Amino acid sequence: GGEGGEGGEGGMSAAEAARRAWVLKDRRLHPLPYVSEDLAGIGGRLKAENSHFRVTERRDGRTGAGLLSGVGDHIYVTVEREGMNTLDVQKMLGECCKVDTNQIGFAGLKDKDAVTCQTFSVPDRCAIPAPSAPAPSPSPSPASSASSAAAGEGDGADSAAASEALDGAAGRETGGGEKGKKRKVTPDELRAYINATVPGLTVIAAARHNRKLRRGDLSGNSFDILVTDLQVPAGEALERANAIADRLAMLGWPNYFGEQRFGKGNGHIRGMDLLAGASGG
Numbered sequence: 001g002g003e004g005g006e007g008g009e010g011g012m013s014a015a016e017a018a019r020r021a022w023v024l025k026d027r028r029l030h031p032l033p034y035v036s037e038d039l040a041g042i043g044g045r046l047k048a049e050n051s052h053f054r055v056t057e058r059r060d061g062r063t064g065a066g067l068l069s070g071v072g073d074h075i076y077v078t079v080e081r082e083g084m085n086t087l088d089v090q091k092m093l094g095e096c097c098k099v100d101t102n103q104i105g106f107a108g109l110k111d112k113d114a115v116t117c118q119t120f121s122v123p124d125r126c127a128i129p130a131p132s133a134p135a136p137s138p139s140p141s142p143a144s145s146a147s148s149a150a151a152g153e154g155d156g157a158d159s160a161a162a163s164e165a166l167d168g169a170a171g172r173e174t175g176g177g178e179k180g181k182k183r184k185v186t187p188d189e190l191r192a193y194i195n196a197t198v199p200g201l202t203v204i205a206a207a208r209h210n211r212k213l214r215r216g217d218l219s220g221n222s223f224d225i226l227v228t229d230l231q232v233p234a235g236e237a238l239e240r241a242n243a244i245a246d247r248l249a250m251l252g253w254p255n256y257f258g259e260q261r262f263g264k265g266n267g268h269i270r271g272m273d274l275l276a277g278a279s280g281g
Helices: 012-026 086-097 142-151 159-175 186-198 234-251 269-274
Strands: 053-058 074-082 115-123 202-209 222-224
Touching: 074 086, 074 159, 086 115, 086 186, 186 202
Parallel strands: 053 115
Antiparallel strands: 053 222, 074 115, 074 202
């Protein structure tokens, strides 16, 4: 319907009101039309393996987080993972750093059955073990060398720093421990610790920023998708794919809300019932 159509409740057109009434009555997710449904497809299979579907988060200066400042109380870690969803990784980072899960920021949810590259923010005060203290300078006195190593005097550290280093060493032996003291960490320390202790996660970059990463702090996602088991020869598949790409470039991509948003099953019905007050929970 056109803008501000006549009649209809809430300012919607009669056609829109009728369509909404039909949807509410029907309550089924119907197959949605393709922009290219009059063009021949290529068949094939998606996600035969997780590595066949790669998602890379993109951010730039137009987003809330902007370009990383290099200073601040948050460390942005760009993580590559496979077979885990975003909330899984958020929880793992919180447990690793001994901070509340809600303090771990992210810009959006990513696919689980894929290889994904996504950025998270972590407070720079967390309870990861301190790095090992540098070895003391050689001394003619074995006794004084041993004393220096124990007190942390080889690099001019005071007794408090030596105590922190010893606490860190004890934490490494016990897996960090819930009672580990929080301290200010560097991006390099955090990157190395996550890579060494959290299975399935690889931090490929870490840098400081002056605010927590929030939902929507991204400019989009890039996808690398491999289609296997084509139903036509590769050359013909490429021609068909190019024709479909041209159609999409001309008409745009439909912004559908289907199974990808509602989930498989009757999630949309449960949601409608909750909004209508028909559900008791």
